[in-house]
Amino acid sequence: MITPPEVFKCLADETRTRATLLIASLGELCVCELMCALDDSQPKISRHLAQLRGSGLLLDRRQGQWVYYRLNPELPAWVSDMLQMTNEANAEWLKVNVSRLQNMNDRPVRAAACC
Numbered sequence: 001m002i003t004p005p006e007v008f009k010c011l012a013d014e015t016r017t018r019a020t021l022l023i024a025s026l027g028e029l030c031v032c033e034l035m036c037a038l039d040d041s042q043p044k045i046s047r048h049l050a051q052l053r054g055s056g057l058l059l060d061r062r063q064g065q066w067v068y069y070r071l072n073p074e075l076p077a078w079v080s081d082m083l084q085m086t087n088e089a090n091a092e093w094l095k096v097n098v099s100r101l102q103n104m105n106d107r108p109v110r111a112a113a114c115c
Helices: 004-010 014-026 031-038 042-055 077-089 091-102
Strands: 058-063 066-071
Touching: 004 042, 014 031, 014 042, 014 066, 014 077, 014 091, 031 042, 031 066, 031 091, 042 058, 042 066, 077 091
Parallel strands: none
Antiparallel strands: 058 066
C-alpha cells in the first residue's frame, strides 16, 4: 500500500509530476513520447520513470522496442482522485506538454489489446 508521504515525495519533482499527470490523462505513454512532451533527455526521463515505477505509482509493459508506462490500476482511490482533480485544475500548466505530444512525428503505434 502506497502512503501519502511516498506519493507526495515522488510528485515533489516537476518532471515526475508532469509525466504522471500526462500519463494519468492519456492512459499510457512511452519514454520517447515523454521525451518529446517534456523536452528532456532519455536518461533523465527514464530515471524519473524508474522512481515512479519503484514507488508503485506506475507500471510498465514492453511492446517490441517500446516500453509503455501507465498508472498502477491498484492505486488507492484517493491517489487516482487527486491526480484527476490536479489534471482538471491545471490544464493550462500542462498545455505546452500536451501540444508537443500532439505535434510529435512518428509516435509509436500501440498494439490493440488481445484479451
